[in-house]
Structures are given as structure tokens and as C-alpha cells.
Amino acid sequence: MNKLLKLSSFALAVVLLASCGLRRGPQGDLVGAEDRPDYNPQAVPYGMVACPGGTFHMGQADQDIAATMANLNKQVTIGGFYMDETEITNNEYRQFIEVMVNDSIDILGEDFVMTSLYPDTTVWVRDFTYHMGDPLMEYYFSHPAFDEYPVVGVNWFAAKYFSDWRTKHKNQANADNGMAPMPKFRLPSEAEWEYAARGGRDMATYPWGGPYLRNAKGCLLANFKPGRGDYYSDGFTYTAPVAQFFPNDFGLYDMAGNVAEWCEDAYADATVPITWDLNPVYYDDNEPRKVVRGGSWKDIAYFLETGTRNFEYQDSARSYIGFRNAMIYLGRSSGREFR
Numbered sequence: 001m002n003k004l005l006k007l008s009s010f011a012l013a014v015v016l017l018a019s020c021g022l023r024r025g026p027q028g029d030l031v032g033a034e035d036r037p038d039y040n041p042q043a044v045p046y047g048m049v050a051c052p053g054g055t056f057h058m059g060q061a062d063q064d065i066a067a068t069m070a071n072l073n074k075q076v077t078i079g080g081f082y083m084d085e086t087e088i089t090n091n092e093y094r095q096f097i098e099v100m101v102n103d104s105i106d107i108l109g110e111d112f113v114m115t116s117l118y119p120d121t122t123v124w125v126r127d128f129t130y131h132m133g134d135p136l137m138e139y140y141f142s143h144p145a146f147d148e149y150p151v152v153g154v155n156w157f158a159a160k161y162f163s164d165w166r167t168k169h170k171n172q173a174n175a176d177n178g179m180a181p182m183p184k185f186r187l188p189s190e191a192e193w194e195y196a197a198r199g200g201r202d203m204a205t206y207p208w209g210g211p212y213l214r215n216a217k218g219c220l221l222a223n224f225k226p227g228r229g230d231y232y233s234d235g236f237t238y239t240a241p242v243a244q245f246f247p248n249d250f251g252l253y254d255m256a257g258n259v260a261e262w263c264e265d266a267y268a269d270a271t272v273p274i275t276w277d278l279n280p281v282y283y284d285d286n287e288p289r290k291v292v293r294g295g296s297w298k299d300i301a302y303f304l305e306t307g308t309r310n311f312e313y314q315d316s317a318r319s320y321i322g323f324r325n326a327m328i329y330l331g332r333s334s335g336r337e338f339r
Contacts, residue, residue, distance in 0.1 A: 037178065037179065037180040038178075038179070038180065039180040041331070042182075042183075042329060042330055042331065044082060045082055045170070045182065045185075045327060047084055047085055047086075048082040048083060048084055048085060048325075048327065049082065049083060049085050049250060049251040049252060050080070050082055050250075050329070051078075051080065051081050051082065051083055051192075051195065051196050051250050051252075052080050053077070053078055053079045053080040053081075053329075054077070054078060054195070054200070055075060055076065055077045055078075056075070056076060056078070056194075056195050056198060056202045057073055057074070057075055057076075057202055057203055058073070058074055058075075058076040058191055058194055058195070058272065058280075058307075059071050059072050059073035059074060059272055059307050060072075060073055060307040060308075071272065071307060071308070071309050072272045072273055073307075074272060074273070074277065075277060076191055076195075076277050076278070076280060077277065077278050077279070078191060078192055078195045078279060079279055079328070079329065080328075080329035081188075081192060081326050081327060081328050081329050082326065082327045082328075082329060083188060083192070083196050083250075083252060083324060083325070083326045083327075084324035084325050084326075085243070085247075085251060085252060085253060086150075086242035086243050086252075086253045086254060086324065087150035087151075087242055087254055087258065087259055087261065087322045087323065087324050088150065088151050088162070088322060088323055088324055088325070089147065089148050089149060089150060089151060089242055090119075090140070090141050090146050090147055090148075090149055090150070090151050091147035091148065092151070093119065093151040093154070093162065094141075094147075096117075096162050096165055096166070097113075097117065097118055099165070099169070100113045100117055100165075101113060116157065116158060116161075117158050117161060117162075119141045119151055119152065119153035119154050119317070120153040120154075120155075120317040121136075121137045121138070121140060121141055121142075121153055122137055122153075123137075123152065123153045123317055123318055123319040124136035124137040124140060124153075124319050125137050127318060127319045127320070128319075133319075136238065136319075140152070141153070148241040148242055149239050149240070149241055149242070150239055150242055150254070150258055150259045150322040151322050152239070152259055152317075152318065152319050152320065152321060152322050153317045153318070153319065154317055154321075154322065154323065155314060155315050155316055155317045156187075156262050156290045156312075156314040156315070157314060157315065158317075159187060159262045159323040160186075160187060162323075163184070163185045163186050163187060163325055164184075164185075166185040166325065167182070167184045167185045167186075170182055170185070182327070183327050183328050183330060184327065184328075185325040185326075185327055186264065186325060186326060186327070187262055187263055187264040187323060187325065187326065188263055188264065188324070188325075188326035189263060189264045189265055189279070189280070189281040189326075190263045190264070190265040190271070190280075190281070190282070190291045190293065190309075191275075191279065191280045191281065192279075192326055193261065193263050193293045193294075193326075194293065194306055194307065196250060196252055196255065196326075197248070197252070197255040197256070197293070197294065197306045198248075198306050199248030199249035199250040199252065199255075200249050200250065201248075201249060204306055205305055205306065205307075206221070206222075206256055206304060206305060206306060207248040207252070207255040207256050207306060208221050208246065208248060208256075213226065213301055213304075220233055220234040220235075221245060221246065221256075222234065222245055222254070222256045222257030222258070222295075222304055223235075223236050223239070223240045223244070223245065223254070223257040223258045223297050224256070224257040224295055224296070224297060224298075224299055224300070224301060224303075224304055225297070225298055225299060225300055226300075226301065231297070231298070234257075236297065238297055238319075239258055239259060239296075239297050240254075240258055240297070242254060242258070245257075254294075255294055255306075256294055256295060256304035256305075256306075257294070257295055257296065257297060257299070257304055258296065258297060258322075259294075259296050259297065259320055259321055259322035260292045260293065260294050260295055260296045260299070260303070260310065260312075260320055260321045260322070261292060261293055261294050261321070261322060261323050261324055262290060262291075262292055262312075262321065262322075262323040263290065263291040263292065263293055264281055264283075264291075265281055265282045265283070265290065265291045266282055266283060266284035266285075266287035266289065266290060266291070267282075267287065267289040267290060267291050267309075267311035268282060268284065268287065271309075288313050288314050288315070289311040289312070289313055289314070290311060290312065290313075290314045291309065291310070291311055292310050292311060292312050292321055293308075293309070293310065295308070295310075296320035296321070297320060298320050299320070
């Protein structure tokens with residue numbers, strides 16, 4: 001009984017000492033750095049949707065005679081990430097241009113802003129021979145009628161510059177509100193793009209599954225060129241406003257057709273066999289060709305397939321290439337944050 005009484009008295013003394021503050025604060029222990037910003041589970045960025053991590057078969061989903069050796073099929077694992085719900089629109093890109101003109105033109109120079117960052121509207125005339133592209137050259141980026149259409153005439157470098165600006169713009173707002181910074185906005189890797197396009201449907205020919213290009217009512221499921229000389233059967237002669245067709249199972253719009261999209265990767269025929277099978281990406285600063293995916297309003301159905309690989313030169317702006325951003329998800333995924 002005396003032994004039990006002594007133990008109780010010792011425990012009470014420890015509690016009293018602690019309450020008096022004798023053990024308050026670190027006493028030579030490894031407790032981690034203090035004054036770290038609060039960080040709750042990563043929120044879904046505005047305008048983006050979540051793509052949960054997973055494993056899929058990257059590469060050709062159908063017989064691909066033209067690119068069999070450049071589009072091998074292999075199993076790849078992708079970590080969770082976020083991706084823009086739609087392609088970047090003219091009005092979203094205009095916000096970036098207005099900041100460059102109003103706040104940065106003295107530093108960057110007018111020539112850089114207007115020739116390297118401002119969309120090249122002459123692509124509507126230059127891309128096609130004997131084509132009446134003048135109205136689009138004049139109105140496509142400037143007129144409010146086209147605000148919700150995907151931005152085009154932006155090369156790979158401009159798309160990356162936009163991504164860097166978007167990161168700084170968001171994280172400055174976070175800092176002003178005492179919040180931890182978000183990860184970078186960036187171009188998606190080719191593997192991320194293909195994984196997102198499939199929307200969880202492994203080996204799917206198209207983002208909606210496939211292999212058909214029309215639904216049960218006979219309506220085309222994307223904005224593309226379904227037949228020779230036929231650009232209007234899908235309802236739009238050129239590009240369409242974003243989100244006019246059904247999204248895929250991840251909630252992403254226009255992963256096939258409308259405009260093709262820049263990816264982070266350099267292009268090489270041997271990319272698939274030489275890259276790792278976990279979050280692969282192929283960097284090569286000496287390779288001017290960069291990957292574009294998804295096909296566009298002027299392409300035939302082959303280029304809309306989820307496994308079709310294509311490229312454009314990094315300094316080339318086109319009337320049929322745009323982009324969207326991705327962002328990595330930080331931390332171990334439970335899956336619940338992607339519901």
C-alpha cells in the first residue's frame with residue numbers, strides 16, 4: 001500500500017512540475033523547426049480537377065501502323081496530380097498579358113512581351129495556304145466573342161512563361177494571407193497527359209472510351225475533322241468554346257480535339273522504352289521538338305486517340321495548338337481527396 005502511495009505521489013509531482021512550466025519548450029530535444037506556416041491537406045486549385053494516382057498502359061491503344069516503333073505500349077505508374085479542367089482560354093491568357101503590359105514591360109521590354117508572349121494572331125493566315133483567315137487574325141484574341149475559346153498562337157516557351165507567372169501570382173496571394181505556397185503550375189508531362197486523357201479507362205482508344213466517334217444519337221463527341229473537307233459536322237468550323245463536349249471520367253474537357261496541347265517533354269522516337277516506368281518525363285534541352293497531344297479542330301480522328309504521339313517545334317506558334325496546366329499533389333494520397 002505504501003509503495004502504491006509513493007508512486008501516486010511521484011506522478012502528482014511530475015504533473016505539478018509540468019504545470020509550473022519547468023518542462024515548457026525544447027530542452028535539447030529534436031522537435032523540428034518552429035514557426036512553420038500552417039499547411040492543411042492540399043486544396044484543389046481553382047479551375048482544376050484531381051487526377052488520382054494509378055497505373056495504366058501508356059502507348060498505342062489500337063493498331064498503329066504508322067508509329068508502331070515510336071509508340072510502344074508499356075505499363076506506367078503516375079502519382080496523383082491536378083490538371084486544368086479545360087484548355088487555357090483567351091480571357092485567362094489575357095489576364096497574364098495585361099499584367100505583363102502594365103507591370104513588367106519596363107523590365108522585360110515591349111518587344112519581348114509583344115513578340116514572345118502575346119499570341120501570334122497571324123497564325124490564322126500563315127498556317128493555311130489560300131485561306132481567308134483575316135477575320136480570325138483580327139478578332140480571335142481581341143474580341144469578347146472569343147473569350148471562352150482556347151488560346152492559340154502561343155509557342156512552348158510562352159506556355160512555360162505563363163505557367164511560371166501563374167505560380168508567382170497564386171503564391172503571392174498565399175503569402176499575403178499567411179498561407180503556405182502551392183506547388184508549381186507547369187505543363188503536364190506526356191505520361192501525365194495521356195493518363196489524364198484516358199480518365200481511368202485503361203487501353204481506351206478515346207477519352208470517352210471508344211472506339212466510336214459518335215454517341216447513340218449520332219452526335220460527334222469532339223471537335224475535329226471527321227471527313228475530307230468536313231470541318232462543321234461537330235458544330236464548329238474552327239475551335240469551339242471550351243467544355244462544349246462531354247468530359248471524361250476525371251472531369252476533364254477537350255482532351256481530344258479542339259486544340260492540341262503542349263506537354264513538358266522533348267520528343268524522341270525512343271522516349272517510351274528509355275524512360276522510367278514511374279512518373280516518366282523526357283528532358284532534352286538540345287531537342288527543339290516538343291510533344292503535343294490530343295489532336296485539334298483541323299485533325300482527323302487518328303490524332304484524337306489517347307495513345308497517338310505528335311510534336312511541334314518549341315518556337316512555333318500554331319492556330320491549332322494551345323495548352324493547359326498541371327500541378328503535383330503533395331503527400332501520400334488516401335484517394336479521398338480526389339473524390
